[in-house]
Amino acid sequence: MTDLTPTALETQALIRRVAKDRVASRADEIDKSAEYPQDMFDLLRELGIFTLPFPAEYGGQDSLLAGCVAVEELGRVCYNTGYLLVVQWTPFGAIMAAGTAAQRQRFLPGLASGELRAAFSITEPQSGSDVAGIKTRAVKADGGYRLNGAKIWCTNAAVSDFIVLAAKTGEGDSRGQINFFIVPTESPGLTIGPKEDKLGARGVPSSPLFLEDVFLPAENMLGPEGGGFKQVMQALALSRPIIAARAVGLAQGALDHSLRFMHERQAFNQPLTDFQGLRWMLADMAMGVEAARGLTYKAAAMTDAGVRGKDLAQAAAIAKAFSSDTAMKVATDAVQIFGASGISNDFPINRYFRDAKVVQIVEGSNQIQRNIIAKNLIDGFEA
Numbered sequence: 001m002t003d004l005t006p007t008a009l010e011t012q013a014l015i016r017r018v019a020k021d022r023v024a025s026r027a028d029e030i031d032k033s034a035e036y037p038q039d040m041f042d043l044l045r046e047l048g049i050f051t052l053p054f055p056a057e058y059g060g061q062d063s064l065l066a067g068c069v070a071v072e073e074l075g076r077v078c079y080n081t082g083y084l085l086v087v088q089w090t091p092f093g094a095i096m097a098a099g100t101a102a103q104r105q106r107f108l109p110g111l112a113s114g115e116l117r118a119a120f121s122i123t124e125p126q127s128g129s130d131v132a133g134i135k136t137r138a139v140k141a142d143g144g145y146r147l148n149g150a151k152i153w154c155t156n157a158a159v160s161d162f163i164v165l166a167a168k169t170g171e172g173d174s175r176g177q178i179n180f181f182i183v184p185t186e187s188p189g190l191t192i193g194p195k196e197d198k199l200g201a202r203g204v205p206s207s208p209l210f211l212e213d214v215f216l217p218a219e220n221m222l223g224p225e226g227g228g229f230k231q232v233m234q235a236l237a238l239s240r241p242i243i244a245a246r247a248v249g250l251a252q253g254a255l256d257h258s259l260r261f262m263h264e265r266q267a268f269n270q271p272l273t274d275f276q277g278l279r280w281m282l283a284d285m286a287m288g289v290e291a292a293r294g295l296t297y298k299a300a301a302m303t304d305a306g307v308r309g310k311d312l313a314q315a316a317a318i319a320k321a322f323s324s325d326t327a328m329k330v331a332t333d334a335v336q337i338f339g340a341s342g343i344s345n346d347f348p349i350n351r352y353f354r355d356a357k358v359v360q361i362v363e364g365s366n367q368i369q370r371n372i373i374a375k376n377l378i379d380g381f382e383a
Contacts, residue, residue, distance in 0.1 A: 004069065004297070011052065011066040015073040018047065019081075027078035030203040031351045034195075036159055037203050040081045045114030050088050053239070054096065059112045064238070065300040068245035072293075075249025076256065079355040080203030082249060086242055087156040087204060091118035091164040094180060097235035098223035107162070107182065119156040121165040121209060124149070129368050131166075131178070131233075136211065138167040138181060144217040145169070147181065147189075151209040157192050158205040160185055164232075165209070169225050178229040180222040189214040200354035201362075236363075238308075240316035241299040243363045247323035248296050250359065251289045254327070254334040254352040258282065261338055261349075278337060285330045292323035314376045321369035327356040 004012065022043060030037045044050065051060035053067035067089070074082035092111045095103055110116030127133030136149025147167050157163055163183045170177030183190060189212045195205035222228040259282065262272035272278055299315040307315075331353040335342035338349050360366050 005063065005065060007061050007063050008066040008069045011049075011061070011063075012069045012073060014047070015049075015070045018043070019073050019077045023074060023081050024077040027080070028348055028351065030078065030080045032345070034197070034202040036205060037080060037084070040078070040203075041084050041114070041117075044081070044084055049085065050114055051092070051112040052085075053089060053242070054092065054112075058096075058108055062304075064241060064303045065297060068241055068248075068296055068300045071242055071245040072249040072252070072296075075246050076253040079201060079246065079250060079351075082246055083155075083201055083204045086246065087119065088114075088117065089239065089242065090120040090236070091162075093235045093239055094120065094164045094222065094232045095182070098180065098228045098231035100219075102219065103182070103222070110161075116162070117156065117160045119154050119160040119163045121151045121154040121157070121163050123151060123153045125152050129365055134166060134168060134178065136165070136167040138169050138179065138216075138221075140169075141215065144215060144219075145181070145221065147183070147211045147214040147216065149211050151211075153196070153206045154192075154209050155201075155204055155206040157185065157207045157209060158195055163209070164222070166229065177226060179225060180228050180232050181216055182220045182222065183211075183214065183216060187214050187216070198358075200351075200356070200358040237313060237316060238303050240320050240363065241296055241303060243359065244292070244296040244299065244316075244319040244323040247320075247327040247356070247359045248289065248293050250352055250356050251285075251292060251323070251327040251330040254331045254349065254356075255282070255285050255289055257349050257352070258285065258334045258337045261341075272337070281333050281337060285333055288326040288330055292319075292326040295319040296323055310376050310380065313372060317364075317369040317372040317376075320364065321366045321373070324356070324359040324366060327352075328360055331356040 026040065049070055051058045052070055053064045054060035055062045071082045071085055088111060092108060095107050111118060122131060124134050136147060138145040138147050162185060165181050165183045166178055167181060168177050169179050191210040193208035195207050198206060223231050262278060265272045296319045299319040302312050302315055334349050335353050338347060341347045342349050
């Protein structure tokens with residue numbers, strides 16, 4: 001496994017302590033109430049880690065590996081709290097990648113301090129993984145653009161100051177005709193619909209968006225017309241190990257709960273830890289978690305080292321798919337170990353099971369990741 005840097009080790013120690021002392025006790029209530037955890041956002045703001053993966057000029061440590069460690073440690077006890085970091089980092093990374101100097105100055109300091117919150121929106125009702133199939137249009141108007149269309153599953157929109165949103169600036173179906181726009185949430189014509197009642201990730205709201213003649217000045221477009229999409233998507237690909245880290249945290253948390261339960265529970269006058277079948281399940285769970293962690297840290301370290309292109313894309317896709325599949329398997333086995341208690345809302349393990357399913361789907365489903373992995377293998381084959 002990739003060795004942690006001094007920065008990552010310091011981050012791990014800090015976040016692990018904070019997660020245990022201040023986050024773990026809130027996790028079940030956040031999940032049950034499905035209410036936005038403002039207190040957890042305030043805690044992250046107090047810790048000053050909203051820019052952890054980004055350059056020092058924005059107050060960060062310039063370490064994606066440290067960012068992955070933070071998300072993992074928070075996700076180990078509360079998926080939703082770790083998610084608060086991710087939804088802040090995605091629009092931050094998009095603006096840093098494609099924004100002008102003026103856009104960076106206008107938005108990044110506020111995101112860094114937590115004074116601003118943002119969301120990121122691509123998905124539409126008719127097109128999930130098919131990014132090129134989006135239909136939201138941005139038509140040129142005097143001084144800017146008018147946007148019309150609809151989005152779904154825009155996470156964090158309901159609590160955000162602005163949304164980084166994808167729209168087509170042309171009439172064709174090419175990805176090159178897609179741009180991202182910075183859309184203030186108070187924009188006339190923008191409606192944020194009611195939050196979804198989700199299986200997992202319940203504390204951070206996801207909402208549909210409806211845009212009817214939303215006017216944006218030209219300076220709200222990210223990147224040149226027809227070029228901003230590629231810049232932003234490349235930035236998102238670089239951050240994919242963070243999604244894998246969410247899964248590693250979930251898997252480790254499910255293993256932690258299973259170990260505690262087996263130590264405390266007895267059957268047939270023996271502790272569960274004496275049963276060989278359950279011991280083997282624990283061993284398989286631990287092997288999966290360790291392998292997922294190694295793949296995730298490797299991809300993050302490659303990003304920090306400046307690796308780009310197909311090598312990084314392959315490592316990141318492998319990390320995301322393997323880690324989230326592992327989280328689902330570990331959580332499923334954990335529920336089995338808990339028995340009837342595992343399907344009871346009185347025990348936290350079902351929360352891990354539901355959150356793990358989310359990570360297999362979001363940020364490029366695992367079927368999409370497998371397409372990326374296979375394509376890279378086939379394209380790179382030399383007879």
